Amino acid sequence: MDQGSGRVRHVADVLAALESPLPRSYTNFVGRWLLHWGDTGRGLAAFALITLGVLLTKSNTATAVVRPLIRAQIARAGLYQLPMVAFLAGALGFVVVGQTVALLTRVGAQNLVGTVMVSVVVRELGPLVTALVVLLRTGTATVIELGTARALGEIEALEALGIDPVHYLVVPRVLGMAIAVFALTAYFILGAIFSGYLFAFLQDVPLLPGDYFRQLALALTWQDFVLLALKSAGFGIVIAVITCFQGLARPLELAEVSVVTTRALVASLLTCVMLDALFLLVYLAL
Amino acid sequence: MSDARPNPAPPAHAPPVVELVDAAIAGGNGETIPVLEAVTWAVAPGSFWVVGGLPGAGKSQLLQTAAGLLRPLRGAHRLFGSDLTALAGPERDELRRRVGFVFAEGARLFGHLSVLQNIALPLCYHGDCGFEAVADQVRGWLQAGELEGFARWLPGRLNQGWRRRVALVRALALEPEVLFLDDPLAGLDPRQAAWWLNLLTHLATGPAGSPPRLPFRRSAGEHPFTLVVATDQLGPWVELGRQFALLAGHRWRDVGGRAEVTTAADPRVRELLAPPPTAT
Numbered sequence: 001m002d003q004g005s006g007r008v009r010h011v012a013d014v015l016a017a018l019e020s021p022l023p024r025s026y027t028n029f030v031g032r033w034l035l036h037w038g039d040t041g042r043g044l045a046a047f048a049l050i051t052l053g054v055l056l057t058k059s060n061t062a063t064a065v066v067r068p069l070i071r072a073q074i075a076r077a078g079l080y081q082l083p084m085v086a087f088l089a090g091a092l093g094f095v096v097v098g099q100t101v102a103l104l105t106r107v108g109a110q111n112l113v114g115t116v117m118v119s120v121v122v123r124e125l126g127p128l129v130t131a132l133v134v135l136l137r138t139g140t141a142t143v144i145e146l147g148t149a150r151a152l153g154e155i156e157a158l159e160a161l162g163i164d165p166v167h168y169l170v171v172p173r174v175l176g177m178a179i180a181v182f183a184l185t186a187y188f189i190l191g192a193i194f195s196g197y198l199f200a201f202l203q204d205v206p207l208l209p210g211d212y213f214r215q216l217a218l219a220l221t222w223q224d225f226v227l228l229a230l231k232s233a234g235f236g237i238v239i240a241v242i243t244c245f246q247g248l249a250r251p252l253e254l255a256e257v258s259v260v261t262t263r264a265l266v267a268s269l270l271t272c273v274m275l276d277a278l279f280l281l282v283y284l285a286l
Numbered sequence: 287m288s289d290a291r292p293n294p295a296p297p298a299h300a301p302p303v304v305e306l307v308d309a310a311i312a313g314g315n316g317e318t319i320p321v322l323e324a325v326t327w328a329v330a331p332g333s334f335w336v337v338g339g340l341p342g343a344g345k346s347q348l349l350q351t352a353a354g355l356l357r358p359l360r361g362a363h364r365l366f367g368s369d370l371t372a373l374a375g376p377e378r379d380e381l382r383r384r385v386g387f388v389f390a391e392g393a394r395l396f397g398h399l400s401v402l403q404n405i406a407l408p409l410c411y412h413g414d415c416g417f418e419a420v421a422d423q424v425r426g427w428l429q430a431g432e433l434e435g436f437a438r439w440l441p442g443r444l445n446q447g448w449r450r451r452v453a454l455v456r457a458l459a460l461e462p463e464v465l466f467l468d469d470p471l472a473g474l475d476p477r478q479a480a481w482w483l484n485l486l487t488h489l490a491t492g493p494a495g496s497p498p499r500l501p502f503r504r505s506a507g508e509h510p511f512t513l514v515v516a517t518d519q520l521g522p523w524v525e526l527g528r529q530f531a532l533l534a535g536h537r538w539r540d541v542g543g544r545a546e547v548t549t550a551a552d553p554r555v556r557e558l559l560a561p562p563p564t565a566t
Contacts, residue, residue: 062410153389156394161460162382250315251315
């Protein structure tokens with residue numbers, strides 16, 4: 001009898017510890033954190049696979065409805081972000097690129113301008129800054145829209161009308177953001193390179209435009225173009241899948257929408273940085 | 287409603303539209319504790335079921351499970367003779383398209399689409415066509431629902447009654463074979479309630495019924511609809527419904543036809559038949 005009641009008390013203690021909002025120890029905290037991230041990662045992977053499955057199996061379903069949605073997402077995540085990206089490209093060109101060009105020329109290392117530009121702007125800053133803009137301006141809106149729709153039961157209404165929510169809501173966003181981030185990255189890189197030269201020109205750096213662009217062309221390889229396309233589209237896909245997952249994957253109350261929005265932003269940012277690190281390994285291996 | 291026409295008999299030997307066998311029903315969201323146990327229920331084609339129960343009895347969950355929107359925790363669930371639990375993908379979607387559902391609170395309209403777009407979306411999606419191809423059909427449905435004046439409005443501007451009416455029209459526009467209505471008269475003023483009862487009488491009796499004429503394209507309007515209504519007030523449905531069920535104490539119970547329900551001695555049925563209590 002005593003043994004039995006002791007076991008019951010032990011189980012109750014464990015349950016109370018798990019339910020407690022405050023961790024009882026550091027190991028408890030780390031354990032919870034790991035379990036939470038493992039669980040989220042598993043759900044995210046399943047969601048991504050479902051999205052891929054729907055994308056492949058329903059590519060010819062309801063095209064008259066889904067294609068305009070894809071175009072709308074490209075406009076929303078790409079075209080409407082162009083002024084912001086152009087401003088950032090200009091600012092970055094002036095602040096970073098122009099100064100780098102001026103410094104390299106001052107120390108007589110102007111033959112490294114192309115390599116530095118390609119490494120910094122084309123490979124790293126271009127895709128990452130563009131992804132950040134799309135995440136903040138479109139990703140946030142996506143989680144809020146989908147989370148609110150989930151909380152108000154609109155997803156069940158779609159299902160009741162025989163409309164696949166993943167096909168109608170997620171697929172256009174994934175395709176739209178992938179294309180938009182890729183296109184915006186290209187514009188960002190061009191803007192940064194041009195404004196960078198403009199800054200150097202204004203500082204009377206003795207570097208002719210022909211030399212500047214020749215060095216850039218020499219530093220670029222075909223792998224840069226392929227990896228840039230893969231990386232920028234990858235960032236778009238990551239942002240779309242994570243924001244849609246956080247908004248849709250589990251039942252929400254309206255009050256939880258702000259919580260999942262923050263969670264989606266952090267998770268997207270971390271995943272983009274991890275993906276960036278993965279591409280860095282590929283660049284180093286080239 | 288006392289002059290209701292005799293209801294035509296459902297087609298003989300047709301398999302039940304919906305069949306639940308010894309099913310345990312729970313709410314969605316991964317809930318594992320059933321709100322209803324051992325539900326065995328067959329909805330025949332052309333029948334008109336009214337499921338009564340107090341708030342919290344599990345009416346919405348039962349309807350959503352029967353319509354294939356939720357999975358039962360245990361037991362068998364067949365829709366048009368096919369085991370829904372064994373189906374996945376396009377076959378399941380195809381079966382679900384034959385079922386219409388009108389939700390209770392908020393009617394679950396798409397808040398970012400106008401009334402017109404709410405009705406057009408499922409038609410365009412399933413017809414794989416642009417709005418122009420369904421414009422006449424949508425206009426016909428707006429007219430049938432007396433919604434022409436609200437066509438460009440967003441659902442947030444509509445009151446509960448009109449929102450629910452849009453949800454009904456949106457479900458009917460897909461021409462389903464069976465229609466589930468979750469507490470359709472809740473909170474409606476008498477005029478709106480009369481419109482609903484008139485329309486449902488028309489749907490329940492088929493082409494022999496009185497106007498409003500509904501702009502069906504296929505055979506949906508040629509036969510009486512199969513209707514399932516959940517409610518916590520049996521009173522308005524006594525003349526209209528043909529079979530009645532009661533949800534109480536986590537159980538589903540077949541009460542019988544109109545005669546049985548009006549003469550039922552069960553206090554729970556009498557409570558649902560009584561007019562709603564008013565504040566003193």
